[in-house]
Amino acid sequence: MKIDKQYILRQIAGDYVIIPAGKTTLEFNGMITVNEQGAFLWKQLGAEITEEKLVDAVLEEYEIDRQTAQADVAEFLAILRHCKMLNE
Amino acid sequence: MEAANIPMQPQVRKYFYQKAASNLTPISGTFELTPRCNMNCRMCYIRMSESEMCARGREYTAAEWIDLGRTCAERGMLFLLLTGGEPFLRKDFREIYTELKKLGLMISINTNATLIDEKTVQWLSEDAPTKVNVTLYGGSNETYQRLCGHPFGFDAAARAVDLMKEAGIFVNINSSYTRYNVDDMESIVAFGKSRGLQVNAATYMFPPVRSAREGVADALVRFTPEESGIARARFELLNMEPEMLEQRLRALHSGCADAELSDEDCERTPDEKMGCMAGRASFWVTWDGRMTPCGMMNQPVSRPFETGFAEAWHTITTETNKLLLPVACGSCKMRSSCMVCGALCAAEGDGCSHKKPEYLCGQTRVYLAEMEKAYQRLYGG
Numbered sequence: 430m431k432i433d434k435q436y437i438l439r440q441i442a443g444d445y446v447i448i449p450a451g452k453t454t455l456e457f458n459g460m461i462t463v464n465e466q467g468a469f470l471w472k473q474l475g476a477e478i479t480e481e482k483l484v485d486a487v488l489e490e491y492e493i494d495r496q497t498a499q500a501d502v503a504e505f506l507a508i509l510r511h512c513k514m515l516n517e
Numbered sequence: 518m519e520a521a522n523i524p525m526q527p528q529v530r531k532y533f534y535q536k537a538a539s540n541l542t543p544i545s546g547t548f549e550l551t552p553r554c555n556m557n558c559r560m561c562y563i564r565m566s567e568s569e570m571c572a573r574g575r576e577y578t579a580a581e582w583i584d585l586g587r588t589c590a591e592r593g594m595l596f597l598l599l600t601g602g603e604p605f606l607r608k609d610f611r612e613i614y615t616e617l618k619k620l621g622l623m624i625s626i627n628t629n630a631t632l633i634d635e636k637t638v639q640w641l642s643e644d645a646p647t648k649v650n651v652t653l654y655g656g657s658n659e660t661y662q663r664l665c666g667h668p669f670g671f672d673a674a675a676r677a678v679d680l681m682k683e684a685g686i687f688v689n690i691n692s693s694y695t696r697y698n699v700d701d702m703e704s705i706v707a708f709g710k711s712r713g714l715q716v717n718a719a720t721y722m723f724p725p726v727r728s729a730r731e732g733v734a735d736a737l738v739r740f741t742p743e744e745s746g747i748a749r750a751r752f753e754l755l756n757m758e759p760e761m762l763e764q765r766l767r768a769l770h771s772g773c774a775d776a777e778l779s780d781e782d783c784e785r786t787p788d789e790k791m792g793c794m795a796g797r798a799s800f801w802v803t804w805d806g807r808m809t810p811c812g813m814m815n816q817p818v819s820r821p822f823e824t825g826f827a828e829a830w831h832t833i834t835t836e837t838n839k840l841l842l843p844v845a846c847g848s849c850k851m852r853s854s855c856m857v858c859g860a861l862c863a864a865e866g867d868g869c870s871h872k873k874p875e876y877l878c879g880q881t882r883v884y885l886a887e888m889e890k891a892y893q894r895l896y897g898g
């Protein structure tokens with residue numbers, strides 16, 4: 430899976446914001462704020478990656494247990510699916 | 518997340534502004550790309566002809582605006598309004614827009630829309646702005662001719678609005694009323710409603726602090742405070758959905774209404790300084806390169822193209838922080854329904870922000886009386 434559309438990730442006043450660009454703006458004319466871990470996952474999803482590899486990447490980056498990492502990744506992916514941002 | 522075609526949830530926008538204001542991040546900027554316009558509206562405070570412009574300075578180049586945009590984005594700018602004059606009149610508008618868009622900015626455009634045709638819409642929809650604010654000056658070509666010197670202005674603007682809407686671009690209607698077009702209020706509101714578009718109205722007109730015509734705008738254009746108050750009430754009565762209107766009238770009647778101020782590009786705050794985010798989280802850069810807290814102010818001023826953005830923004834935030842609203846406003850019973858802000862007070866008070874703006878007090882008084890009349894008519898019995 431990877432991010433499907435054109436978006437720009439920015440850090441503004443301490444928050445991470447995902448902003449649509451190009452044709453995507455016509456479908457999603459808003460923005461999404463994410464926390465640092467969300468921004469990290471977003472960057473990983475810039476290239477093709479599996480859910481399992483995403484969990485591994487989170488475990489490498491953050492000191493959390495596998496179960497929490499799996500839950501975090503699943504929740505984040507669910508949001509992206511809901512917003513039709515994932516290409517699977 | 519359910520944000521398709523709703524540009525910015527107000528709470529999210531507020532959150533960013535508040536956070537930005539607390540650490541003086543320039544989250545929102547306006548680039549006034551040109552003073553030139555293809556129309557010549559009697560009440561316009563910016564419009565200049567080519568020769569008037571050349572006598573006063575020069576337009577900044579596409580490269581200069583793009584470069585400034587890049588610096589602003591690095592400093593945290595998220596919202597950018599491109600305005601004029603008429604921005605689409607610039608031959609290099611596409612270049613400026615495209616490059617600024619790449620910076621990840623939420624860009625809005627103010628336009629009279631009369632230069633927007635199918636090709637423009639096709640191009641815009643490749644990377645659409647967050648919002649296009651189309652100013653309607655009247656509801657017919659006759660009004661456009663009378664007020665703006667454009668014989669087919671209404672048809673051209675209406676067509677552009679429909680084309681953009683069809684393409685899925687988010688459009689708002691802005692309208693500003695003067696003695697010359699107040700009779701078109703119904704038709705402008707009806708135009709917006711028939712297309713499901715939000716209509717904003719300015720019924721208060723600033724004194725011509727920035728006029729190219731040496732401060733002498735057409736004196737007949739400006740409402741008296743009474744006329745302005747009546748127009749403000751009339752617009753709300755026409756424009757608000759019945760449920761909202763009932764809420765509003767009941768709240769005003771009981772004296773506890775929050776200001777329902779239609780200028781959604783102003784982020785208001787209940788303080789005794791500017792009364793909005795200008796000069797704390799937002800700024801304006803005029804066509805000739807002056808940075809001010811807001812487009813309606815001449816002071817404080819700095820020159821970002823010359824000194825660099827950081828120094829210019831520092832000057833604006835420092836100086837804006839010294840401004841104070843009139844003492845009378847602090848204890849005024851009409852405050853929550855009043856449009857008072859630092860820019861307006863300075864404009865009414867010849868540059869002095871703490872002088873009580875009697876014009877506005879008059880407008881607010883009449884507005885409240887008109888709304889109370891409507892309340893009595895509808896729910897009084």
Ligand code: SF4
Pocket residue numbers: 843845846847849850851852855856857873874877878879881
């Ligand atoms: S009505 Fe006048 S005194 Fe009251 S808040 Fe408005 S400007 Fe200030």
